[in-house]
Amino acid sequence: MTAPAPTNRQSRKDTPGRTWTTTGTRRVTATDALRVVILSTFVLLALIPVVWTLLGSFKTPAELAARPITILPENWGLENYTDALGRFNFTVYLRNSVIVTIGATVLTLTINAMAAYGLAKYNFRGRTGLFLLTLATIMIPLQVILIPVYQVVASMGMVNTLWGLIIPAAATPTGVFILRQYMLGIPDELIEAARVDGSGEFRTFVRIVLPLCRPALAVVAILSVMWRWNDFLWPLVVAQSESVYTLPVALARFNAEETVPFNLILAMSVVTIVPVILLFLVFQRQITTGIANTGIK
Amino acid sequence: MTALTSDKAQSPRRAKPWGLRLAPYLFLLPNMAIFGAFTIWPAINGFNISLYSSSDGRRFRWEGLGNYQRILTDSEFWGIALNTVLFAVGYLILSVTLGVLLAVLGNQQRRGRAFFRAAFFVPVLISPVVAGLVWNWMLERRGGLVNSFLGLFGVGDIAWLIDQRLALLCVIGVGVWLQLGFYMLILLAGLQGIDPNVYEAAQIDGASRWRQFWSMTLPLLQPSVLVVVILSTIHGFQAFDFIFTLTGGGPVGATTLIVQYIYENGFVSPIRYGLATAGSVLLFLVVFTLTVINWIVGRRREAA
Numbered sequence: 001m002t003a004p005a006p007t008n009r010q011s012r013k014d015t016p017g018r019t020w021t022t023t024g025t026r027r028v029t030a031t032d033a034l035r036v037v038i039l040s041t042f043v044l045l046a047l048i049p050v051v052w053t054l055l056g057s058f059k060t061p062a063e064l065a066a067r068p069i070t071i072l073p074e075n076w077g078l079e080n081y082t083d084a085l086g087r088f089n090f091t092v093y094l095r096n097s098v099i100v101t102i103g104a105t106v107l108t109l110t111i112n113a114m115a116a117y118g119l120a121k122y123n124f125r126g127r128t129g130l131f132l133l134t135l136a137t138i139m140i141p142l143q144v145i146l147i148p149v150y151q152v153v154a155s156m157g158m159v160n161t162l163w164g165l166i167i168p169a170a171a172t173p174t175g176v177f178i179l180r181q182y183m184l185g186i187p188d189e190l191i192e193a194a195r196v197d198g199s200g201e202f203r204t205f206v207r208i209v210l211p212l213c214r215p216a217l218a219v220v221a222i223l224s225v226m227w228r229w230n231d232f233l234w235p236l237v238v239a240q241s242e243s244v245y246t247l248p249v250a251l252a253r254f255n256a257e258e259t260v261p262f263n264l265i266l267a268m269s270v271v272t273i274v275p276v277i278l279l280f281l282v283f284q285r286q287i288t289t290g291i292a293n294t295g296i297k
Numbered sequence: 298m299t300a301l302t303s304d305k306a307q308s309p310r311r312a313k314p315w316g317l318r319l320a321p322y323l324f325l326l327p328n329m330a331i332f333g334a335f336t337i338w339p340a341i342n343g344f345n346i347s348l349y350s351s352s353d354g355r356r357f358r359w360e361g362l363g364n365y366q367r368i369l370t371d372s373e374f375w376g377i378a379l380n381t382v383l384f385a386v387g388y389l390i391l392s393v394t395l396g397v398l399l400a401v402l403g404n405q406q407r408r409g410r411a412f413f414r415a416a417f418f419v420p421v422l423i424s425p426v427v428a429g430l431v432w433n434w435m436l437e438r439r440g441g442l443v444n445s446f447l448g449l450f451g452v453g454d455i456a457w458l459i460d461q462r463l464a465l466l467c468v469i470g471v472g473v474w475l476q477l478g479f480y481m482l483i484l485l486a487g488l489q490g491i492d493p494n495v496y497e498a499a500q501i502d503g504a505s506r507w508r509q510f511w512s513m514t515l516p517l518l519q520p521s522v523l524v525v526v527i528l529s530t531i532h533g534f535q536a537f538d539f540i541f542t543l544t545g546g547g548p549v550g551a552t553t554l555i556v557q558y559i560y561e562n563g564f565v566s567p568i569r570y571g572l573a574t575a576g577s578v579l580l581f582l583v584v585f586t587l588t589v590i591n592w593i594v595g596r597r598r599e600a601a
Contacts, residue, residue, distance in 0.1 A: 031506070035402050042399060043416045046478065050419060052442055053431050067440040111328040118324030130325065134332070139588055140340050143535045143556045144581040147563045147574050148339030148346060171332035201320040230424040232538040233556070237564055248426040252542050255430045262434070269427040276422045284415060291479065292486030 050273070057081070057266040064263055080267035088260070090268065092243065093250040097229060097272075100165045100246055105224040107170040109217060115171075116179035117205050121191060131180070134173045142169065142234055150237055164238045165246070169231075175220040178290070182216035183209065219290030222283050229276055247272045340581075347578045350571030357570075364571035365579075373550075374558065374576070380465065381555045385533030387469040392480050392529040393522065395473065400484035401514065414485065418478035425475055429542030432471045433458065461551035464544055468552045471543055472536055480525045487521025488514070523595035530587050534580060555580050 056064065057080055058073035084090050118124075119131050142149065149168055150159075158164030186209060194204040210217070232248045239245050245253070251268055254260040280287060347364055349357040368374050403413050420428065435442040436457040444454045458464050491514070499509050515522075537556035540546065546553035555576060563573035 035405060039399070039402055039406060039413050042395075043413060045474070046417050046420050048442075049428070049431050049435060049474075050423065052435060053427070056434075069440055069442065069445050111331065114324045115328035118321040122321035122324075124318070124321045127321070130329065133337070137332070137336050137340070139531070139585060140336060140581070141531065141535050141584075143537065143559070144577050144584065145336065145339040145343050146559060147570065147577060148343040149335055150563070151342075151346070152334060152339055167331060168335035171328045171336070173332075176328065195317075201316060201324075205324070226422065230422075230426075232424075232426050232541070233560070236541075237560070248424050248538075251424075251430065252426045255542055256545065265430065269424075269431065272424050272427050273422070276424075277419065280415075280418070280422050288414065288418070288482055292482050 050277075053266055053269055053273070057263070057270045059263055059266075061261050061263050080263045081271070084264040084267040084271075087264065088250075088254070089242065090250075093245045093247050094271065096162060096165075096239075096244055097246040097248075099162055100235075101225055101228040103162070104166045104170055104228045105221055107166060108172055108175055108224045109221055111171060112175035112220060113179050113210065113213065113217065114205070115176050116183055117209055119176070120180045120183035121186075121188070121209075134176050138173045138177075146233070146237065153238060159238055160241050160244050161238075162244060165235055165244070169227075169234065172220075172224070174223065178220055179213060179216050182213055186212055215286070218283065218286050222279065222287050223290065225279060226276055226287075229272075343574060343577055343581070347571070347574035349574075350569070352568050352570070360571055364575035368572050368575045368579070371572070374572075376550060377553050377555055377558045380551065380553060381534060383465060384469055384472070384536060384552075384554055385530065387466070388472050388533040388536070389526065389529045391469065391473045392477060392533075393525055395477055396480035396484050396525055397515075397518070397522065399477070399481045400488055401510065403481065404485060404488045414478075414482070417481055420475050421478045423475065425539035426542050428471060428475055429539035432467070432474075432539075433543050436467060458544055459548055461548055464548055464552050468536075468540055468543060471539055472533075475539060476529070476532060480529060483524055483528075484518065484521050487518050491517045519595070519598060523591065526595070527588055527591045530591060531584055534584050534587075 055071065055073060058076050059070075059080075060074070063070055063074060115134075119127060119134075153159060153164050153168060156164075158167070190208060190212075191204055194208050195201075199207070230248060231246070232252065235246045235249045236252070239249050242250075247268065251265065251272065254268075255265055346357070348360055348362070350360045350364060351357045399417060403410060403417075406413060436444075438444060438454050438456050438459060441457075443457065444452075447455065456463065457467050495513055495517070496509060499513060504512070535556055536554055537560065540552055540554065540557065544552045546557050559573045559576045559580070561573075562569045562576065
């Protein structure tokens with residue numbers, strides 16, 4: 001993915017746009033140049049805010065207030081980061097974010113994979129109905145059921161708890177869908193053979209099916225981490241006391257209060273965005289194919 | 298061995314062991330329990346509680362359709378509805394046009410294609426809360442990055458987030474900035490599914506690039522465009538998180554959208570549950586109707 005694709009394939013794909021009488025395709029046409037200019041402009045638009053945040057996170061309040069603005073920080077010390085860590089329970093928010101993200105992802109993978117297996121590999125009454133029901137709820141985002149969901153969570157005493165952040169959105173329809181599609185491709189004979197060998201149903205699922213689904217599980221895991229780490233509306237509603245704030249909630253609250261110096265807000269922002277970007281760099285291929293195939297976020 | 302298999306084959310379907318018959322239900326149980334409790338039941342109950350009012354979320358008073366009557370005659374709500382529609386339309390148009398543009402250009406690009414795709418995707422990874430506060434900072438009137446840059450070309454300071462109309466445009470822009478890489482990825486996957494031979498044929502027939510785009514690429518890309526239209530419609534009506542830190546809904550409510558209205562009436566005092574739940578139901582009906590329309594129109598176009 002990172003290495004440039006072999007040129008023979010690319011030049012073949014590229015021929016349509018060129019004058020097909022010329023054999024040497026090295027000539028740079030005006031359209032080529034225009035295309036690169038447009039693409040590069042959008043790349044700059046996409047990346048500059050991120051780079052600007054990173055640069056800003058090293059600046060002092062005085063540098064941030066300086067007019068005209070300066071581009072590079074005067075020094076690259078980590079004061080803003082250590083400062084932020086030391087103040088307002090930053091480590092607590094970070095820890096909450098990590099617990100919620102990992103806990104929710106493990107729960108999602110477990111129950112989604114089980115449900116997907118039930119839907120993909122068994123014939124039973126109500127199978128189609130349950131599958132369609134799951135799909136239909138992709139159209140019911142949290143935003144439109146915010147208050148009734150909150151009431152359920154409140155009645156269970158889960159407001160202001162990390163469980164209240166982890167459990168409600170764990171049964172993602174997207175995850176069930178991706179895993180079911182993948183499991184349909186696993187040959188029935190394999191499962192049948194395990195049964196003949198006397199393996200119990202659950203054991204077959206854990207020992208034989210799950211290992212085969214690793215690519216699909218990876219996609220769901222990565223999507224789940226991305227969603228949960230950046231999630232905002234639900235944590236905002238459930239995490240009302242500071243001890244259960246996640247990073248985005250803490251950031252939004254402090255930003256709104258305007259009492260926290262902006263250089264510290266920027267340092268916290270960088271801590272919030274870096275893990276997901278690293279994850280993306282490592283799993284770029286799985287993420288892009290996973291999203292391209294399902295078209296769901 | 299043969300005896301065993303023939304025995305199995307003869308046993309009628311009905312005689313599946315209990316464990317095997319129960320297994321699928323047990324596999325589905327945990328997911329469906331959470332799903333039922335936190336999605337399906339609330340979705341049904343949402344209609345129910347929209348018929349009550351409450352100022353604390355504990356004691357409820359029967360209102361019948363009173364909440365709907367109040368919300369539909371509330372001028373604040375109509376202002377917010379208008380903002381939401383303007384946002385959603387602008388967001389949809391920009392997402393689809395820019396998404397197609399970048400996907401087509403990115404697909405033609407030989408060198409650094411993977412780089413372009415990855416770079417466009419970076420904003421998708423950014424926490425929307427962070428995106429909102431960073432753009433707020435960059436759009437500062439005096440000395441923000443954007444105005445400082447424009448100042449190099451002699452453009453005076455622009456009141457991006459202070460002027461009401463500009464603020465809504467900025468909110469649309471940041472919303473698109475956050476998701477464009479995601480839409481582009483779907484469209485790119487669609488483009489790569491198009492058979493290159495189609496283009497070779499057109500080439501021989503002497504079709505211009507523009508012609509190829511209009512009469513071949515776009516129709517063949519239709520299914521992916523439909524996905525992006527449906528998703529960006531849903532996303533457009535749900536926008537909330539980045540606006541919270543970008544403008545907070547201001548200036549003077551110019552960028553307050555429906556989800557913020559629901560959130561504030563439901564959770565920020567003075568709490569007006571009735572308006573929040575009625576607003577949720579209306580939002581659901583709008584999103585649902587639009588999705589169905591998108592779907593039908595898209596299908597018909599595809600068939601045509």
